[in-house]
Amino acid sequence: MNDKEMLLLKLGEVVLKGQNRRSFEDRLVANTARRLKSCGSFQVYIRQSTIYVEPTGDSCDMEAAYAAARQVFGVVSVARAVPCEKTVEAIAETAKSYLADRFAAARSFKVESKRADKSFPMNSIQVSQAVGGELAEAFPHVAVDVHNPDLTVFVEVREKYAYVHAPALPGAGGLPVGMGGHAISLLSGGLDSPVSSWMMARRGVELEMVHFVSPPYTSRQAQDKVLELARLLTAYCGRLRVHIVPFTEIQEEIRKNCPEEYFTLIMRRFMMRLAEAIARRAGARALITGESLGQVASQTMMALGVTEDVTTLPVLRPLIGMDKVEIIHTAQRIGTYDTSILPYEDCCTVFTPRHPATRPHLEDVRKAEAKLDVEALVARSLEGEEWVWVKP
Numbered sequence: 318m319n320d321k322e323m324l325l326l327k328l329g330e331v332v333l334k335g336q337n338r339r340s341f342e343d344r345l346v347a348n349t350a351r352r353l354k355s356c357g358s359f360q361v362y363i364r365q366s367t368i369y370v371e372p373t374g375d376s377c378d379m380e381a382a383y384a385a386a387r388q389v390f391g392v393v394s395v396a397r398a399v400p401c402e403k404t405v406e407a408i409a410e411t412a413k414s415y416l417a418d419r420f421a422a423a424r425s426f427k428v429e430s431k432r433a434d435k436s437f438p439m440n441s442i443q444v445s446q447a448v449g450g451e452l453a454e455a456f457p458h459v460a461v462d463v464h465n466p467d468l469t470v471f472v473e474v475r476e477k478y479a480y481v482h483a484p485a486l487p488g489a490g491g492l493p494v495g496m497g498g499h500a501i502s503l504l505s506g507g508l509d510s511p512v513s514s515w516m517m518a519r520r521g522v523e524l525e526m527v528h529f530v531s532p533p534y535t536s537r538q539a540q541d542k543v544l545e546l547a548r549l550l551t552a553y554c555g556r557l558r559v560h561i562v563p564f565t566e567i568q569e570e571i572r573k574n575c576p577e578e579y580f581t582l583i584m585r586r587f588m589m590r591l592a593e594a595i596a597r598r599a600g601a602r603a604l605i606t607g608e609s610l611g612q613v614a615s616q617t618m619m620a621l622g623v624t625e626d627v628t629t630l631p632v633l634r635p636l637i638g639m640d641k642v643e644i645i646h647t648a649q650r651i652g653t654y655d656t657s658i659l660p661y662e663d664c665c666t667v668f669t670p671r672h673p674a675t676r677p678h679l680e681d682v683r684k685a686e687a688k689l690d691v692e693a694l695v696a697r698s699l700e701g702e703e704w705v706w707v708k709p
């Protein structure tokens with residue numbers, strides 16, 4: 318490691334946002350700085366569509382900062398780099414020492430240069446040739462190969478310094494959290510809803526979570542598992558508020574008063590009503606669920622229509638067209654899979670009908686629900702609502 322080592326973060330779609338670009342960039346810098354706080358003290362600033370992350374003390378954990386930066390939405394790639402004077406000699410010297418291990422392991426290399434400072438007297442091809450020449454001399458066992466090299470040395474000639482780095486790794490992509498509005502995400506303990514939450518956060522949505530609990534049918538462990546899933550998501554979206562909403566009375570009333578084939582559907586209608594009430598209070602403009610078309614009886618097209626009948630907020634379902642295998646792969650990639658598969662019951666799995674309606678008609682479901690005092694049930698449930706902040 319080099320003591321001047323820092324990070325260069327490249328922006329994704331943010332650069333395409335025209336007039337809004339400034340606020341996107343400000344948001345991204347703020348999000349990055351917040352996410353890196355736990356890794357040490359860093360200066361974070363932006364120049365020419367690149368975010369610079371420079372350690373300001375010697376207690377910075379660069380490995381952790383690198384990993385954290387790769388989880389910030391709005392960043393497409395992250396490179397660990399070392400700055401140096403803007404001369405061919407200094408650049409070559411820096412590459413020799415900083416990338417010595419990489420050269421030792423490589424049989425071929427090339428230099429790829431970028432000149433963000435257009436006043437620099439050499440163009441990028443000339444920089445690559447000159448630096449490449451010096452490196453070829455310093456590492457005679459490593460051949461120059463511009464087509465398929467083992468190692469690519471990147472040189473960026475920027476405003477104040479030149480920067481040397483090995484290939485960057487991909488970032489999380491998407492848009493900075495906060496730029497895509499504010500929504501309530503319905504988080505269960507399953508595989509799907511952590512993925513749907515992550516997908517909307519990646520589109521810049523600031524999330525607030527709602528989780529329904531039905532004690533004693535659901536356990537404390539089931540609730541803790543959901544809080545742990547939320548905690549895993551904070552690595553991407555920062556701290557999250559999780560509303561814990563009691564659901565037992567509603568489920569018992571449904572079981573007592575409604576036809577069995579509609580249990581799940583009526584239950585889901587209550588979830589929407591409660592989530593909408595919480596959204597209105599929080600100023601959130603949409604609901605997010607982990608539903609995927611046809612995955613279970615309550616996720617057929619007609620069932621989805623019956624479910625969203627009770628809310629006027631947009632219901633965002635980012636998994637709607639995804640296969641289970643794709644959802645599982647995503648859960649593994651974002652780190653929620655192992656927690657999601659822990660075997661605790663969800664309130665959706667208590668009182669499940671033996672033969673749920675798969676082609677429900679709205680009027681029938683409304684009629685089936687008529688015996689319930691919907692408003693009173695919703696109000697009582699909301700009275701018992703609690704919330705916790707989950708921190709990274």
Ligand code: ATP
Nearest residue numbers: 503504505507508509510527528529606607608665
């Ligand atoms: P998941 O894997 O997310 O649990 P699922 O395939 O089990 O989803 P359902 O149980 O029918 O499907 O739930 C559909 C969606 O409803 C979930 O993705 C989630 O958004 C929401 N949901 C289900 N149960 C709860 C709960 N206890 N609290 C909050 N939201 C829930």
Ligand code: MG
Nearest residue numbers: 505507663665
């Ligand atoms: Mg579930």
